[in-house]
Amino acid sequence: MTTTGSGRDTPPDTKAEDTRISNAERELYGGRLRYDHSFVRHEGPLTRLSFGHMATALPRMMGMVLRTGWQTDPRALAGVVAAQLGQGVTSAWGLVAVNSVLTELFADGPTANKLRDALPSLVLLGATAVTAALLAAWSTAMSGRLEPQVERAVSGRYYAAVTRVEVEATERPEIQRILEAGKFGTDSARNMLRLSVGVGNVLIGMVAAAVVLASLHWALLPMLLAIALPKGWGAVRSARRDYISRLNWVDHRRAIASLLAYLTRPHAAGEIRVHAAGTKLLAGYEEMSRLTEAEQRRLARAQASTDLVAGVFAGLASLACYGLLWWLLSTGGLPLAVGGTAVIAIRTSTARLTSLVQQVNRLYEELLFLTDTETAVDVAGEHAIPAAGTALPAAVDRVRVQDVSFTYPGAYVPALKQVSLTVRRGEVTALVGANGSGKTTLTKVLAGLLLPAEGDVWWEDGNGARVELREADRAGVFAAVGLLAQDFPRWEMTAAANVAIGAGDRPRDMDRVRTAAQDANVLTLVEGLPHGWDSIVFKGYERGVQLSGGQWQKLGTARSLYRGAPFLFVDEPTSALDPHAEIAAFEGLWSLAEQGHAVVLVTHRLAATAKADRIYVLAGGRVAEEGTHDELMARQKGVYQGMYTAQAAQFGLSAPADSPLPTARRSGGDS
Numbered sequence: 056m057t058t059t060g061s062g063r064d065t066p067p068d069t070k071a072e073d074t075r076i077s078n079a080e081r082e083l084y085g086g087r088l089r090y091d092h093s094f095v096r097h098e099g100p101l102t103r104l105s106f107g108h109m110a111t112a113l114p115r116m117m118g119m120v121l122r123t124g125w126q127t128d129p130r131a132l133a134g135v136v137a138a139q140l141g142q143g144v145t146s147a148w149g150l151v152a153v154n155s156v157l158t159e160l161f162a163d164g165p166t167a168n169k170l171r172d173a174l175p176s177l178v179l180l181g182a183t184a185v186t187a188a189l190l191a192a193w194s195t196a197m198s199g200r201l202e203p204q205v206e207r208a209v210s211g212r213y214y215a216a217v218t219r220v221e222v223e224a225t226e227r228p229e230i231q232r233i234l235e236a237g238k239f240g241t242d243s244a245r246n247m248l249r250l251s252v253g254v255g256n257v258l259i260g261m262v263a264a265a266v267v268l269a270s271l272h273w274a275l276l277p278m279l280l281a282i283a284l285p286k287g288w289g290a291v292r293s294a295r296r297d298y299i300s301r302l303n304w305v306d307h308r309r310a311i312a313s314l315l316a317y318l319t320r321p322h323a324a325g326e327i328r329v330h331a332a333g334t335k336l337l338a339g340y341e342e343m344s345r346l347t348e349a350e351q352r353r354l355a356r357a358q359a360s361t362d363l364v365a366g367v368f369a370g371l372a373s374l375a376c377y378g379l380l381w382w383l384l385s386t387g388g389l390p391l392a393v394g395g396t397a398v399i400a401i402r403t404s405t406a407r408l409t410s411l412v413q414q415v416n417r418l419y420e421e422l423l424f425l426t427d428t429e430t431a432v433d434v435a436g437e438h439a440i441p442a443a444g445t446a447l448p449a450a451v452d453r454v455r456v457q458d459v460s461f462t463y464p465g466a467y468v469p470a471l472k473q474v475s476l477t478v479r480r481g482e483v484t485a486l487v488g489a490n491g492s493g494k495t496t497l498t499k500v501l502a503g504l505l506l507p508a509e510g511d512v513w514w515e516d517g518n519g520a521r522v523e524l525r526e527a528d529r530a531g532v533f534a535a536v537g538l539l540a541q542d543f544p545r546w547e548m549t550a551a552a553n554v555a556i557g558a559g560d561r562p563r564d565m566d567r568v569r570t571a572a573q574d575a576n577v578l579t580l581v582e583g584l585p586h587g588w589d590s591i592v593f594k595g596y597e598r599g600v601q602l603s604g605g606q607w608q609k610l611g612t613a614r615s616l617y618r619g620a621p622f623l624f625v626d627e628p629t630s631a632l633d634p635h636a637e638i639a640a641f642e643g644l645w646s647l648a649e650q651g652h653a654v655v656l657v658t659h660r661l662a663a664t665a666k667a668d669r670i671y672v673l674a675g676g677r678v679a680e681e682g683t684h685d686e687l688m689a690r691q692k693g694v695y696q697g698m699y700t701a702q703a704a705q706f707g708l709s710a711p712a713d714s715p716l717p718t719a720r721r722s723g724g725d726s
């Protein structure tokens with residue numbers, strides 16, 4: 056197992072990787088199934104981890120943990136620190152007591168007298184043991200109180216920060232990577248706290264032992280170090296090897312897990328059986344597993360030889376130390392009792408050392424991830440949606456987009472070019488156009504999610520008061536907006552939660568949930584489920600049910616209706632609905648406009664747009680045409696006229712229909 060040895064954070068074993076991946080991995084994943092660079096960037100530093108690295112990072116790590124703990128619960132932190140220091144002191148007293156007991160026992164005289172003289176020290180020894188146990192229990196209680204709080208503080212800070220980031224910033228790969236990488240450190244502060252308590256405990260114990268040994272005889276301290284150093288060196292090497300082994304395993308394990316997951320996924324069940332995809336995946340699994348087993352055997356052998364070398368060095372050092380101890384005892388340089396104390400202190404200290412190195416190693420690993428989280432929080436703060444801004448006019452009745460251009464980060468072509476349009480309350484505004492023409496992007500600009508690079512988005516009332524989006528209080532903008540995106544989230548929660556989450560900032564109102572469901576034609580369906588509104592709308596859970604695509608779309612519509620916002624942006628709200636349900640859904644949107652809402656409808660169903668108050672036809676990011684259905688149909692060879700005629704022709708209709716929305720509503724249920 057080799058590391059790259061270069062200063063860059065390249066993963067280990069890149070040279071060897073070609074020979075150690077299975078044909079199945081090559082065939083199915085095109086090589087090793089590695090995560091994006093952002094997730095693996097700590098491999099380099101961790102595989103080059105040295106004793107020096109860890110020793111110098113230790114104060115920084117402890118400082119970070121203490122700071123986080125202090126900000127969260129200073130009393131609990133003070134309790135933990137006091138308990139740790141107390142344990143160090145009792146451990147030192149314990150050694151002093153052992154030394155006195157041994158001194159009394161090795162003294163000349165009858166055994167009964169020696170035992171009587173040793174009694175106070177024995178009592179002290181017992182008292183220190185009890186105190187140590189009490190302090191350990193106190194430390195456990197205090198750190199148990201502190202750990203979850205620290206985790207909540209760090210996770211809360213991270214998730215609050217990332218959910219405030221401008222959508223445009225999240226589209227930038229370099230920012231997205233930083234934000235994603237931060238996710239892996241949210242529980243690191245908690246782990247670091249736990250590990251720090253362990254490290255602190257061992258360190259204090261060792262320092263106490265060192266102080267007592269040095270006070271008994273100066274030569275005992277170098278003895279302790281002589282044993283400790285080779286053990287520490289061996290433990291660092293073992294820890295690093297463990298880490299590299301885990302890394303090499305992880306890619307294979309990831310590939311195997313991803314492959315096995317498909318075998319039991321319901322949506323893949325058909326192809327698994329009919330296309331023999333299952334046979335292919337199982338064969339791949341066999342091959343990958345065999346390779347992984349061989350790799351594991353190889354690693355185990357390498358690990359054993361490292362342990363052996365480390366053990367030999369440590370053994371030789373111990374031998375030399377005990378030889379020195381022997382010589383000191385035999386020449387009278389050290390009393391026998393002190394020799395006994397020294398042996399006990401050396402044995403307990405060196406036994407603790409291996410666990411110390413392993414814990415510091417883990418601490419270092421966690422530090423890197425926590426640093427990522429801290430960086431993510433900082434970057435998120437730099438790109439956050441401003442918390443303050445100018446309040447919107449009290450009676451906003453339109454959003455006016457003026458010469459707006461927008462290019463997605465990394466895109467070569469603008470998604471919107473010099474677009475101007477107005478969306479008014481009380482009207483249905485339809486956005487139509489070919490795939491990729493910019494309709495969804497425009498709704499995101501209208502909803503205040505994307506800030507245009509050029510041009511303005513004015514939120515206006517009827518009396519000339521207006522606020523530009525960049526200056527506006529964005530929370531106020533979002534409060535005025537309801538969204539039904541093309542790929543709206545399907546929360547793995549109850550049906551009630553899936554609707555009520557449309558107004559996550561307000562307490563749930565079940566009457567309004569039912570009304571919204573009624574308006575979205577999904578009430579009968581939900582109330583007919585065995586667990587009604589408490590049904591979890593995902594199979595695989597207790598009370599879980601499977602909804603069809605169209606049923607989901609109705610639930611999504613209910614969610615946006617429940618929000619009750621004056622400006623409603625709906626993107627392809629009927630793509631999965633049957634014809635009757637589609638007609639009912641469009642009628643619902645029209646009645647919303649009649650009630651004073653602004654409805655912006657993105658759709659390819661031109662029969663529905665025919666009744667819109669205004670239609671904007673987008674082409675290549677520009678508004679190519681605008682007008683009512685009749686005005687647009689009157690344009691010979693117009694884009695809209697062409698699209699409408701093509702769609703009508705599919706039904707064998709050559710002329711535009713006068714009233715594309717049939718007046719008769721379906722009389723049946725809503726499922």
Ligand SMILES: Nc1ncnc2c1ncn2[C@@H]1O[C@H](COP(=O)(O)OP(=O)(O)OP(=O)(O)O)[C@@H](O)[C@H]1O
Nearest residue numbers: 226463466470488489490491492493494495496497
């Ligand atoms: N997140 C994104 N990052 C980069 N480019 C994007 C992103 N989203 C959309 N685009 C690009 O912007 C252009 C407009 O996309 P948009 O989704 O707004 O089109 P649309 O008219 O809604 O398409 P459709 O009818 O297929 O839904 C397309 O060229 C698309 O590739």
